[in-house]
Amino acid sequence: MKRAPAWRLAAVLAAVLAAVLVGCAQPELRGTGDLGLVVERAAGRVKLIETSGRTALATIAGLGDLSHASIVYSRDGRYGYVFGRDGGLSRVDLLLARLDRRVVQAGNAIGGAISQDGRLIAVANYEPGGVRIFDAATLEPLADIPAAFGDGTRRAKVVGIADAPGQRFVFSLFEAGEIWVADLSDPRRPQVTRHRDIGKQPYDGLITPDGRHYIAGLFGEDGLALLDLWNPQAGVRRILGGYGRGEEPLPVYKMPHLRGWAIAGGHAVLPAIGRKEVLVVETAGWSEAARIPVHGQPVFVIAQPGGRRAWVNFAFPDNDTVQVIDLPSRSVVKTLKPGRAVLHMEFTARGEQVWVSSRDDDSVIVYDPASFAEIARIRADKPSGIFLSSRAFATGF
Amino acid sequence: MRRWSTFAILLFAAAGPVAAGAAGPAAPAEARRAELIHMVRQDCGSCHGLSMKGGLGPPLVPAALADKDAAQLQFVVLHGRRGTAMPPWRRFLSDAEAAWVVELLRKGLPE
Numbered sequence: 001m002k003r004a005p006a007w008r009l010a011a012v013l014a015a016v017l018a019a020v021l022v023g024c025a026q027p028e029l030r031g032t033g034d035l036g037l038v039v040e041r042a043a044g045r046v047k048l049i050e051t052s053g054r055t056a057l058a059t060i061a062g063l064g065d066l067s068h069a070s071i072v073y074s075r076d077g078r079y080g081y082v083f084g085r086d087g088g089l090s091r092v093d094l095l096l097a098r099l100d101r102r103v104v105q106a107g108n109a110i111g112g113a114i115s116q117d118g119r120l121i122a123v124a125n126y127e128p129g130g131v132r133i134f135d136a137a138t139l140e141p142l143a144d145i146p147a148a149f150g151d152g153t154r155r156a157k158v159v160g161i162a163d164a165p166g167q168r169f170v171f172s173l174f175e176a177g178e179i180w181v182a183d184l185s186d187p188r189r190p191q192v193t194r195h196r197d198i199g200k201q202p203y204d205g206l207i208t209p210d211g212r213h214y215i216a217g218l219f220g221e222d223g224l225a226l227l228d229l230w231n232p233q234a235g236v237r238r239i240l241g242g243y244g245r246g247e248e249p250l251p252v253y254k255m256p257h258l259r260g261w262a263i264a265g266g267h268a269v270l271p272a273i274g275r276k277e278v279l280v281v282e283t284a285g286w287s288e289a290a291r292i293p294v295h296g297q298p299v300f301v302i303a304q305p306g307g308r309r310a311w312v313n314f315a316f317p318d319n320d321t322v323q324v325i326d327l328p329s330r331s332v333v334k335t336l337k338p339g340r341a342v343l344h345m346e347f348t349a350r351g352e353q354v355w356v357s358s359r360d361d362d363s364v365i366v367y368d369p370a371s372f373a374e375i376a377r378i379r380a381d382k383p384s385g386i387f388l389s390s391r392a393f394a395t396g397f
Numbered sequence: 398m399r400r401w402s403t404f405a406i407l408l409f410a411a412a413g414p415v416a417a418g419a420a421g422p423a424a425p426a427e428a429r430r431a432e433l434i435h436m437v438r439q440d441c442g443s444c445h446g447l448s449m450k451g452g453l454g455p456p457l458v459p460a461a462l463a464d465k466d467a468a469q470l471q472f473v474v475l476h477g478r479r480g481t482a483m484p485p486w487r488r489f490l491s492d493a494e495a496a497w498v499v500e501l502l503r504k505g506l507p508e
Contacts, residue, residue, distance in 0.1 A: 041447065042438075042447060049499065065446065065447055065448055066447075067442055067443070067446050067447035067448075067449070068443070068452060069451070070448075085446055085447065085450075085452065086448075108446070108450065108451055108452065110452070126451070126452065126453075127451065127484070157453065174453070201482070203453070205480075219482055222479075251477060251484035251485055252482065252484055253440065253445050253484055254440075254441075255444070255482070271432075316440050316443075317489070341439070359439065360435075360439075382439075
């Protein structure tokens, strides 16, 4: 028997390779609407998950230090922008399940936002304190907004960055006690409006789903600071001043987060800081309507779509528990123990599932929010934030 | 500013620096050491960064702590710092454990 000549072998190989490539070039088509990313904070990776079959599809590595990482989505829902603690800004492709591009833009970052038109990414930095603006397609730097305050030589840590209608970003300066509104209509020439003396040590902020009100939580004193973006000339107003009523707050082992808060029937629910309470605020006059005693100091108070209930997780050392609050009756209707160190919760857009991360049990648990039944459990390495692609279409996410 | 700091000072004044676990000056037992390392990385890390390079709280890497007084750092860990976001940890750490944690930070957290 004669051996096949080398060229024939090569031709066969090439044909096989071409077939494989053609196969790859025509993968099964899919959308990204049921996809999401889960941060594996210690390993510097994200897990790509899907909420239709509730499975993990892939793991994407090389994203740096992801403590306190957060993610926003491109307006077509294809890319997730991951903001890492180490100043890394990474663009992850959900369809190809890979890191698309990455820049390290600062020494220490806290989060970011995407502009109303989806063309700009803003990153909030601790070190050097300020905001940097990037082209969402190329990650090319476009503008730098140093958070200088006082005599201009000190720079504040930037917290609570949110996108607002009109190509604006709103954020707070921790050490300075200021709220800034940056208009990026011209991406290379930000126009910044400063609101001073808004209160001591704003630690996080949120924008209401209608894009009208920006609210900063204050660590250094009781109360929150409210800016009406429809009437910015009226300035920043203090709301819920003295909600502690002089009581001594508890030590805070983890800062609460304001994003994801619940609004229902003219009321908003927020985590109280230094208290084992959830605050209920009426949104017409922004005054306190009630406080609901809960299991520990709340970290996230997340609205179930539709706003009937809110899910609450807690700071160390009460972080093995999640409570569900019924908003009409303002009472706790369920207490769950999903696992050790519950860090985050995320609802699907229509509210038929809620995903919960348990860092110390290396798990993400999916619940049916109606029956509280566990419907799936996915292994993940020290999971923290869960970010579903439906965030692409919501102001403030 | 009051917040928890007054609370911490009061507690401190009332109870004195009594070691919660009374572990003595010796290093904590092996199992507890693993727990402490986990706690430092994860729970201290939520403010100081997982790799201790800083966040809302300052960096706690060896270079940042080299010139600082160990006893004072230990005091801050146990009792927090008035007027700042640094909470007291004496409910969760004995004196000896806090001293061990400070040494750990000064040497650098193991991987």
